[in-house]
Structure formats: structure tokens, C-alpha cells
Amino acid sequence: MLDTLLFVVFPYVALAIGIVGTIYRYLTNQYSFTSLSSQFLENELQFWSSTLWHYGILPTTVIHLAGFTIPKVMAALHSTPELLYLSELAGKVLGVMALVGVAIMIVRRLTFTKIRAVTTPVDWIILILLFGQVFFGLILAFAYRWGATWFIHTATPWMVSLAAFQPDPQYITALPLAHKVHFFTGFLLFALMPFSRLVHLATFPLPYLWRRFQLVIWTRRKVV
Numbered sequence: 477m478l479d480t481l482l483f484v485v486f487p488y489v490a491l492a493i494g495i496v497g498t499i500y501r502y503l504t505n506q507y508s509f510t511s512l513s514s515q516f517l518e519n520e521l522q523f524w525s526s527t528l529w530h531y532g533i534l535p536t537t538v539i540h541l542a543g544f545t546i547p548k549v550m551a552a553l554h555s556t557p558e559l560l561y562l563s564e565l566a567g568k569v570l571g572v573m574a575l576v577g578v579a580i581m582i583v584r585r586l587t588f589t590k591i592r593a594v595t596t597p598v599d600w601i602i603l604i605l606l607f608g609q610v611f612f613g614l615i616l617a618f619a620y621r622w623g624a625t626w627f628i629h630t631a632t633p634w635m636v637s638l639a640a641f642q643p644d645p646q647y648i649t650a651l652p653l654a655h656k657v658h659f660f661t662g663f664l665l666f667a668l669m670p671f672s673r674l675v676h677l678a679t680f681p682l683p684y685l686w687r688r689f690q691l692v693i694w695t696r697r698k699v700v
């Protein structure tokens with residue numbers, strides 16, 4: 477019963493809140509689509525935290541999405557021992573980078589008075605959830621080895637069943653608590669997106685890939 481609530485009902489509710497909420501916020505307050513950077517209040521730790529976090533979490537997200545949508549790629553990572561060790565190592569390095577990045581974000585907001593003053597309760601909730609999410613992700617990766625194999629036989633079919641509107645939580649109900657916490661928080665973060673700085677995810681500058689080149693014209697007259 478609890479599994480049905482957490483891994484069938486909740487994912488749909490979270491996705492609905494995330495998508496509808498983000499669209500509503502865009503329509504009603506477009507200028508609030510920002511990460512509200514505090515870089516001008518403190519630069520150095522902001523640079524390290526943001527760089528480590530984004531360079532760690534963005535490839536990790538792409539790997540998750542590939543695992544959900546093209547599991548054959550994930551399976552191919554196990555085809556030779558070299559690839560297996562390399563992919564396991566890469567995943568862990570990226571995860572640790574993200575964890576250190578978000579840890580620095582938390583410390584930075586705790587230690588700099590100016591930054592603490594502009595930190596809202598929702599910011600704290602998101603930072604703690606992100607830390608927990610990456611922490612539990614790393615627990616899965618370190619304590620339950622060869623994730624590329626069990627990922628595509630548990631998380632992938634569960635996600636596919638959700639996407640096909642034929643939800644089947646049986647793929648994950650027998651998994652340990654750490655897995656369930658990680659999966660639940662993944663959807664919780666999505667639900668919180670429109671109420672937090674995470675909304676800046678929706679501003680990912682994809683149109684840059686196909687928009688026309690920007691033409692910069694120098695208008696100042698030359699001093700002769």
C-alpha cells in the first residue's frame with residue numbers, strides 16, 4: 477500500500493505539480509525564472525561550489541536519462557572489464573564532485589552573514605534535499621556495486637512503466653531503503669522546482685543550439 481502511494485501515485489502528483497507549477501510561474505511571473513545568483517556577494521566559494529556541482533550533476537543527469545531511455549547503452553558499459561571499471565569510476569568521480577559542490581554551497585550560506593540574510597527557508601530545504609539525494613546516490617553506487625546492471629532491471633522498467641501509464645512498482649519494491657529514499661526524493665525535487673530557485677532548470681539555453689549567430693557591431697567612432 478505504502479509502495480503504491482510513494483512509487484505510483486506520488487511520481488504522477490510530483491510531475492503534475494512540477495510541470496503545471498512551472499508553466500504557471502512562467503505565465504504569471506516570467507522575470508522570476510532565475511537562479512537568483514548571490515555571486516556579487518561572495519565570489520570565490522560560489523565559483524568552486526557552482527562549478528563542482530554543475531560539472532558533476534549535469535553529466536550524472538544525462539547518464540540517468542540514458543539509463544531510463546536507452547538502457548542498451550548502459551548495458552554496453554558492462555561489455556568489457558575495462559569499460560565497466562571506467563564507467564564505475566567516472567560515475568563516482570562525478571557524484572563526489574557534485575556532493576562536494578553542494579556541501580560548499582551549504583557551508584557558504586552558513587558562514588557568510590550577507591548570504592545567510594538572502595537565504596530563504598525554501599533554499600535550505602532544496603540544498604539539504606540535494607545533498608541527501610547525491611549522498612544516497614553515492615551510497616547506492618558504493619554499497620551496491622555494478623549499478624549499470626541492476627539499474628536497467630529495476631529503475632529503468634519502473635520508469636518505463638510510469639511513462640507508459642501502466643505503473644508497476646514491483647520492479648523496485650524489494651529494493652533496500654536507500655534506493656527508495658533516492659527514488660522518492662528524485663520526484664520530490666521535481667515537485668519543488670516551481671517553488672524554488674530550481675526553476676532555473678527550465679531556462680537551460682537550448683535555443684542557443686539553433687538560434688542565429690549574434691552579430692556584434694562596434695558603433696563607437698575611432699579616435700583619430
Ligand code: HEM
Nearest residue numbers: 567568571609610613614616617623624627631659662663
Ligand atoms: C527518481 C529518479 C531517480 C532514479 C530512479 C535514480 C536512480 C539511481 C540509481 C539506480 C543509481 C545507482 C547507479 C549506479 O550505482 O551506477 C543512482 C545514482 C546516483 N544518483 Fe540517482 N536517481 C534518480 C534521481 C536522481 C537525482 C534527481 C539526482 C541528483 C539531483 C541523482 C543523483 C545521483 C548520483 C550523484 C548518483 C551516484 C552516481 C554514481 O556515483 O555512479 N539521482 N541513481
